[in-house]
Amino acid sequence: MTLRTKLLETSEPTSAAFKASGEDVDIQGEINLKKLDENATDLSYKLVVRAQSTIAKLAMSVISSGYINEQTSIFIENLKKAITVT
Numbered sequence: 592m593t594l595r596t597k598l599l600e601t602s603e604p605t606s607a608a609f610k611a612s613g614e615d616v617d618i619q620g621e622i623n624l625k626k627l628d629e630n631a632t633d634l635s636y637k638l639v640v641r642a643q644s645t646i647a648k649l650a651m652s653v654i655s656s657g658y659i660n661e662q663t664s665i666f667i668e669n670l671k672k673a674i675t676v677t
Contacts, residue, residue, distance in 0.1 A: 594618070604674075615647035616640060624674070634671065638663060 594611040601607045604624065611618040618640050625633040642648040 615644045616642055622670070634667065634674075636663075636667065 594613045596609060596611040599608040599610055606623045608621045618638060620638045623635045627633055642651045
C-alpha cells in the first residue's frame with residue numbers, strides 16, 4: 592500500500608499533525624512530546640483511520656484491532672529511536 596503523507600502542522604520539538612491518504616484509506620494523526628525530566632520524555636499519539644473502499648471497510652472490521660495496534664506499536668518504537676529531544 593502506498594500512502595501520500597502531508598505534514599499539517601508542527602510545533603518543534605513538541606508536536607506534529609499529519610494526514611496520509613491512499614487508494615483505500617485516509618489517516619490523520621497527532622504526535623506530542625512532553626519532557627518529563629532530563630532522562631524521560633512522554634510520547635502520546637492519536638490516529639484516526641478511515642477506510643474508503645468496501646474492501647478496506649471489510650478488512651478493517653476483520654483485522655483492525657490486532658493489525659492496527661501492531662503497526663502502531665512498530666511505528667512508535669521506530670519514532671522513539673529516531674527522535675531525540677534536547
